[in-house]
Amino acid sequence: MKFAIISVTSEGRKLSEQILSNLKNDPTVIEVDVFHKNVKNTLNTKFHDYDCWIGIMATGIMVRSICPLVKSKTDDPAVLVAGENSKHVISLLSGHGGGANHLAVKLAGIIGAIPVLTTATDLQGKMGIDTIAYQYWLETNNTFLVKKMNQHLTEDGKIDLYLPPNFRFLENHPLINRSYQIHSWDELFIRASLAGEDLDLFPKRMVAGVGSKKGVTEEQVFFAIRSALQHLHIPSDRLDALATAEIKKDEDGIKLAAVKAGLPLEIVSLEEIKGLNHPECTPSNLVEQEFGIQGVSEPAALISAGTQSRLILRRTAFNGVTVAVAVRTN
Known part of the structure; x- marks a missing residue:
């Protein structure tokens, strides 16, 4: 992943350097850059160049800065916000499809903070369709049906999930077993079905x-x-x-x-x-x-x-x- 860290105060800058030092040793991090001040200008020019933005600042500053830049669930990077006192990490944008929830937990572990997640499926211990897509590198463009299925999960409903041979390992995933009725089939993609509507998830090579x-x-x-x-x-x-x-x-x-x-x-x-x-x-x-x-x-x-x-x-x-x-x- 490509990370960008941006801060506005001297204490925030120190925390940025701590995060940078840790992420550089993570083999899943391909690139990490640090920015200081000039928040709006930096985000305006580089927002979609990174997979995840970490803002060390007040949540309001980040919200006002990214509002004109937000496109859709499938295009927006993950955005996290942390206080310079290292007490909390907030998953602000793209919690599922962009992995912000997962990354908030990761960052909280780095700086000794409490991750703050607000997505309903995660609060209920469920695994949303777009979270499965993020974790296992699957592609789908039907964001409306994703929203509908996730809502069904939060209301204690189950979704039929059809797994090809190389994804049968998901049968033993505890969160997936709680939320989905598992079926095996011989196609090369995953299918989620709810009330006659199908959402296909295609594995990226x-x-x-x-x-x-x-x-x-x-x-x-x-x-x-x-x-x-x-x-x-x-x-x-x-x-x-x-x-x-x-x-x-x-x-x-x-x-x-x-x-x-x-x-x-x-x-x-x-x-x-x-x-x-x-x-x-x-x-x-x-x-x-x-x-x-x-x-x-x-x-x-x-x-x-x-x-x-x-x-x-x-x-x-x-x-x-x-x-x-x-x-x-x-």
Whole structure:
């Protein structure tokens, strides 16, 4: 995710630096920038450049500043507001679809605050349709039906949820079991049904890129993939493929881990990696010196995920194995 932190006072600025220091060590954070003062001008020019805005200021300042910029549930970034005394973090905008509720809890844990959530489904311990879409990288555009279904959940109703094979892991999710009647089917997308109306949720293509030292074992690679996905709170079933560079195509550990995970292994050529110019890639000096390419796991994930893909987990190392995860956004 791409975070922006903005403050207005000297104490707020200190808190911004504390948050920045923590987020930089989070592999799910791809970019984080800090701004100070000039709130309206900064938001006017950069509001939709980030996935989440953290305002260290009075809620009223943030509300007045973002009002002209708000578009829709599907387009707006998450917006959080925290007091400079670190006592509360408010989920202000895009609580479900933008992940503000989840991120408010995350930020509260960083600064020792109490998260403030106001969405009815969360207050009742239910998992809204748009929360499922956010957590598992699903796409839907029918915001009216999302609202109708979430309202039904808050009134203690249940919704029929049809799961394809690679999403059967949701059958054991306690919040989903409380809110949905689970069915299995063989389509490639999830369907939520209420009173004859269907809402389809289409998975965005998700790929884990894998690099490694020579001679790694199947167990090392599989452990690394599983550990990496824990940062995203998703199982390996959610992946569509593993990918690696052609220089690693003969690594038995990577090939056997793909078989164990039940995923295709896609090989990305060196020419494709050399031709990739993606702002989210972090070059590896070691790989560049030895093979003349910027890296393995990040570019392999991005290329295999497809055009207009983005990293959701930057390169992370686990005992001789590196893993990065990318999703296609279009």
